[in-house]
Amino acid sequence: MEILTEINIPKNKLKTTLELYLNPTQIEEINDVLDFAEKSHKDQKRISGEPYIIHPIATAQNLAEMKLDTTTIKGALLHDVIEDCNVSYNEIEKLFGSEVAYIVDGATKLKNIDKINESSQMAIEINTPQRTRSATLRKILIAMTKDVRVVLIKLSDRLHNMQTLKYLPASRQLRIARETLDIHAPLAHRLGMNEIKWKLEDESFRYLNPENYKMISKLVARKRLERERYVNAAVESLKTELEKSNIKSLIYGRAKHLYSIYKKINRYQEIGRKFNEIHDLFALRILTDNINDCYKTLGIVHSKWRPLQGEFDDYIGNPKENMYQSLHTSVIGPGNYSMEIQIRTKEMEKIAQEGVASHWSYKEGEQNVTNGNNFEQQITWLKQILEWQQEFTEDEEYLSSVKTDILSDQVFVYTPKGDVIDLPIGATPLDFAYRVHTELGHNATRAYINNKIVALNTILQNGDLVEIKKSRKNKGPNINWLNPELNFLSSIGAQTKVRQWFNKQNKNVIEREGKKILNKELTRLSIDLSESEIAEKMDFTTTKELIEALGSGTIPITRIAEAIDRTENKIKNNNPSVQPGVLVVIGEQDLLTKIGRCCNPIHGDEIIGYLTRNQDVTVHKISCNNAKYSLKPEKIVDVNWGEYTTTYSSRLIVNAYDRVGLIRDITMVVSSEGVNIHKITSSENKGSNAVNIAMTVYTRGVQQLSKLFSRLEAIPGIESVIRINE
Ligand code: MN
Numbered sequence: 001m002e003i004l005t006e007i008n009i010p011k012n013k014l015k016t017t018l019e020l021y022l023n024p025t026q027i028e029e030i031n032d033v034l035d036f037a038e039k040s041h042k043d044q045k046r047i048s049g050e051p052y053i054i055h056p057i058a059t060a061q062n063l064a065e066m067k068l069d070t071t072t073i074k075g076a077l078l079h080d081v082i083e084d085c086n087v088s089y090n091e092i093e094k095l096f097g098s099e100v101a102y103i104v105d106g107a108t109k110l111k112n113i114d115k116i117n118e119s120s121q122m123a124i125e126i127n128t129p130q131r132t133r134s135a136t137l138r139k140i141l142i143a144m145t146k147d148v149r150v151v152l153i154k155l156s157d158r159l160h161n162m163q164t165l166k167y168l169p170a171s172r173q174l175r176i177a178r179e180t181l182d183i184h185a186p187l188a189h190r191l192g193m194n195e196i197k198w199k200l201e202d203e204s205f206r207y208l209n210p211e212n213y214k215m216i217s218k219l220v221a222r223k224r225l226e227r228e229r230y231v232n233a234a235v236e237s238l239k240t241e242l243e244k245s246n247i248k249s250l251i252y253g254r255a256k257h258l259y260s261i262y263k264k265i266n267r268y269q270e271i272g273r274k275f276n277e278i279h280d281l282f283a284l285r286i287l288t289d290n291i292n293d294c295y296k297t298l299g300i301v302h303s304k305w306r307p308l309q310g311e312f313d314d315y316i317g318n319p320k321e322n323m324y325q326s327l328h329t330s331v332i333g334p335g336n337y338s339m340e341i342q343i344r345t346k347e348m349e350k351i352a353q354e355g356v357a358s359h360w361s362y363k364e365g366e367q368n369v370t371n372g373n374n375f376e377q378q379i380t381w382l383k384q385i386l387e388w389q390q391e392f393t394e395d396e397e398y399l400s401s402v403k404t405d406i407l408s409d410q411v412f413v414y415t416p417k418g419d420v421i422d423l424p425i426g427a428t429p430l431d432f433a434y435r436v437h438t439e440l441g442h443n444a445t446r447a448y449i450n451n452k453i454v455a456l457n458t459i460l461q462n463g464d465l466v467e468i469k470k471s472r473k474n475k476g477p478n479i480n481w482l483n484p485e486l487n488f489l490s491s492i493g494a495q496t497k498v499r500q501w502f503n504k505q506n507k508n509v510i511e512r513e514g515k516k517i518l519n520k521e522l523t524r525l526s527i528d529l530s531e532s533e534i535a536e537k538m539d540f541t542t543t544k545e546l547i548e549a550l551g552s553g554t555i556p557i558t559r560i561a562e563a564i565d566r567t568e569n570k571i572k573n574n575n576p577s578v579q580p581g582v583l584v585v586i587g588e589q590d591l592l593t594k595i596g597r598c599c600n601p602i603h604g605d606e607i608i609g610y611l612t613r614n615q616d617v618t619v620h621k622i623s624c625n626n627a628k629y630s631l632k633p634e635k636i637v638d639v640n641w642g643e644y645t646t647t648y649s650s651r652l653i654v655n656a657y658d659r660v661g662l663i664r665d666i667t668m669v670v671s672s673e674g675v676n677i678h679k680i681t682s683s684e685n686k687g688s689n690a691v692n693i694a695m696t697v698y699t700r701g702v703q704q705l706s707k708l709f710s711r712l713e714a715i716p717g718i719e720s721v722i723r724i725n726e
Pocket of ligand 1: 055079157
């Protein structure tokens with residue numbers, strides 16, 4: 001009989017799991033690999049004091065439970081031998097073949113490029129500086145684009161490290177948990193591996209936010225019995241109905257995961273909705289044998305319990321980009337409580353839990369057909385990860401592009417050909433253009449969303465059809481696109497490309513561009529300062545330096561107005577007009593205020609506000625007799641004089657091509673900048689559709705005016721905006 005040592009228990013467990021889906025020859029092969037790994041890690045211990053081999057076995061165990069192929073299991077068992085045991089790539093290739101060698105090498109950390117001594121080679125996570133960690137993550141992402149099994153091993157490896165994180169010092173716990181939540185969990189999500197995703201999230205949550213973690217664990221435990229009773233009753237009554245219609249199903253109440261409950265509580269708080277400890281903590285899940293039964297089941301559910309408006313999603317007809325399929329609905333369940341229900345087939349359930357991994361898994365003794373089909377090449381964001389490899393030299397830059405542009409929450413839009421492009425939430429048509437092709441981005445002039453012309457910095461919504469028009473001459477990007485205030489680009493990838501373009505221009509071009517920008521700004525703002533005076537105000541030693549910084553995109557155009565504003569408002573013929581102090585109702589931004597006619601308070605008086613029947617606020621002096629004697633105390637609100645604002649009038653001329661909605665777009669931009677328009681007139685040029693629009697605006701000064709110009713120039717159809725002297 002075998003002795004149950006601390007190594008033999010996990011070993012036997014792994015063997016039992018493998019025997020469920022592999023044949024004896026395959027298991028024999030895996031045993032050889034395990035022996036080799038065990039010998040290589042001999043005498044090595046983890047920080048917990050356990051023999052090191054426990055870790056590779058645990059990594060393989062997670063993957064065996066998903067019935068992954070032998071190459072993946074072997075790779076998991078060997079994943080630390082190059083890193084920690086001085087075993088070479090060639091040796092693994094010779095012993096176990098090139099596929100195994102490739103994925104082990106792909107999952108191996110880079111040697112510390114900063115040459116700082118490791119404190120302990122056997123640490124769970126080597127305490128390397130950020131630079132090496134970024135380079136390693138980059139290497140793993142690239143290796144993954146050729147063979148996604150690299151990342152399956154890496155995620156399983158990370159999961160076991162997270163599950164044993166308590167042995168590490170607190171500072172490293174936080175750093176590793178943060179990285180897991182920022183990179184590994186989103187990566188699992190985009191690969192559709194929900195099971196591992198929520199485990200990674202919950203483990204990270206435990207370390208990053210221990211108070212809330214405990215609070216929510218208690219919340220889940222507190223009403224468990226009541227919840228189970230409710231779920232069981234719902235399950236039983238539904239089961240009967242489905243059986244009557246001859247639908248075979250598996251129904252259960254799935255408790256939500258801690259981190260997702262935490263996010264739900266926060267979301268509810270934002271919209272002022274009360275969180276229900278019994279009904280918001282679970283979802284009912286129904287698994288059927290086939291798609292037909294999913295829809296039949298949905299019909300039965302909806303006729304039994306009233307569905308909630310706007311809560312139905314058909315991810316069977318429209319699968320999510322990470323392959324997830326299911327029907328989602330919310331109904332008013334027993335006892336008048338809302339209840340979430342998910343309906344899917346058993347196959348869809350497997351994909352919902354394992355995502356991409358299911359492509360590499362065994363199904364009844366055979367490997368999935370899709371595997372080996374190079375399906376990695378069909379995932380567009382994997383292609384993107386690979387393309388950026390050429391475009392970004394800096395690892396940090398590369399990694400932050402992946403983090404912001406690919407691993408963050410995404411918006412999905414369509415090209416005119418019907419291809420789906422995924423971009424980070426907040427992305428614009430310009431981000432889209434850069435994602436499709438760098439040249440399309442550089443030369444983008446107009447954008448259409450759902451066949452309507454829009455500004456290049458419009459925020460994209462899910463499902464938008466986006467079309468970009470290129471300029472015929474290769475005009476290159478606009479330096480304003482780098483101006484963060486204008487929100488042209490939210491993806492790091494696109495921003496970097498614009499910056500790279502400007503940096504690649506030769507000195508003459510940069511100088512010419514810089515001069516153009518400076519002159520344009522001084523002209524359109526009608527500023528009376530020389531170039532050298534501006535350079536001095538902006539702390540540049542020479543005008544040339546300023547011009548180069550502007551021309552290469554190192555500093556945005558807004559810095560000019562900022563510097564002028566900071567020192568003095570030197571607008572030609574400025575005629576400052578002091579506006580009455582703005583009234584502010586404390587705590588309420590949107591209430592209208594009126595000055596009480598009885599006492600006519602002026603700026604500086606002590607005042608109170610009175611809520612009228614029309615829900616606006618009349619302002620009285622505190623000493624006003626009306627206020628003292630006839631107002632109801634419960635209707636009194638606190639008010640304050642806002643700051644005195646001095647505004648300056650400027651006359652602007654906008655040159656544009658006329659189109660429907662142009663004036664509306666202009667006034668919307670102006671008012672969204674908090675600027676008042678006094679007069680607006682437009683005159684057409686006979687025989688063309690060019691128009692001149694003249695308006696007088698009141699701004700707080702040069703800086704606000706400059707930003708307004710840039711935003712106006714971004715409106716489709718607008719050619720130029722200048723300030724003129726009356
Ligand atoms: Mn490891």
